[in-house]
Amino acid sequence: MLCGHRRYRLGDEQVDGEDFTTSVACPSCDGNGENQDRAKLWRKHAYGWVAVGAGSIQAMQGEISRVVERALQAGRPEEAGRLMVEVCDCPRCQGSGEIEVSIAAFLRQERGAKVILPLGLIDHSGLSMYVGSGAHRHDPGGWDSGQVGVIFDTAETRSDRGMEDSRREEIERALRAEVDEYAQFLRGEVYGFTVTVTVTVTVSDSASDSLDSCWGFLGDLEYVRARANEAAECGARAARRESEEKHLMACRDIVTA
Numbered sequence: 001m002l003c004g005h006r007r008y009r010l011g012d013e014q015v016d017g018e019d020f021t022t023s024v025a026c027p028s029c030d031g032n033g034e035n036q037d038r039a040k041l042w043r044k045h046a047y048g049w050v051a052v053g054a055g056s057i058q059a060m061q062g063e064i065s066r067v068v069e070r071a072l073q074a075g076r077p078e079e080a081g082r083l084m085v086e087v088c089d090c091p092r093c094q095g096s097g098e099i100e101v102s103i104a105a106f107l108r109q110e111r112g113a114k115v116i117l118p119l120g121l122i123d124h125s126g127l128s129m130y131v132g133s134g135a136h137r138h139d140p141g142g143w144d145s146g147q148v149g150v151i152f153d154t155a156e157t158r159s160d161r162g163m164e165d166s167r168r169e170e171i172e173r174a175l176r177a178e179v180d181e182y183a184q185f186l187r188g189e190v191y192g193f194t195v196t197v198t199v200t201v202t203v204s205d206s207a208s209d210s211l212d213s214c215w216g217f218l219g220d221l222e223y224v225r226a227r228a229n230e231a232a233e234c235g236a237r238a239a240r241r242e243s244e245e246k247h248l249m250a251c252r253d254i255v256t257a
């Protein structure tokens with residue numbers, strides 16, 4: 001998830017700041033910033049270097065050879081040091097070797113994204129996230145909602161989930177499920193349970209002991225209830241076994257005494 005919000009830090013990466021850029025190596029010059037088809041011929045005068053010709057690199061180097069040859073014939077060998085060919089800047093990147101591309105193009109080219117979905121945020125008495133570039137359906141005016149970023153797959157995430165050969169629809173389904181899960185987290189729908197056993201000796205004397213606990217369940221409260229009940233039954237069985245064993249030991253003591 002790549003997001004940009006002036007107040008919240010959402011998702012895994014922030015689109016603004018220093019951790020994200022959409023610069024890629026210029027495809028016209030392979031990132032070296034040079035225009036291999038065009039060069040300038042410079043000649044040094046008493047007042048500095050002056051461009052005296054332009055054309056292909058070969059043509060300019062040929063021109064230097066001819067000028068130097070003529071100069072040598074005329075007994076002016078110093079002329080060779082007064083000429084140079086300079087390769088022109090790549091016109092696409094102006095010599096920087098990098099160009100800025102759209103976020104979508106960057107994610108496809110540099111991160112290997114196959115599916116890119118827009119991410120919306122609704123900020124109305126709590127936060128929630130959804131897949132979409134427009135306003136949330138409960139906020140048609142778009143006062144409290146709108147796009148904050150994108151979610152996308154990468155070669156790494158596909159490999160982590162065993163989805164290297166998955167179709168686009170399957171990848172999209174996985175990304176949508178991830179957004180749903182993140183939305184549950186944002187809405188605070190995080191649940192857990194603790195199984196405790198309470199031993200009451202007298203009304204004022206009782207002790208509780210934690211047997212089992214599990215936290216961090218997102219969203220599905222029914223599932224958490226089922227897991228909690230299973231854990232409670234398991235704990236109750238263990239407690240029963242323990243008390244039966246204690247009873248047995250006590251009986252043996254009586255018998256052997």
Ligand SMILES: [Zn+2]
Nearest residue numbers: 026029090093
């Ligand atoms: Zn370039």
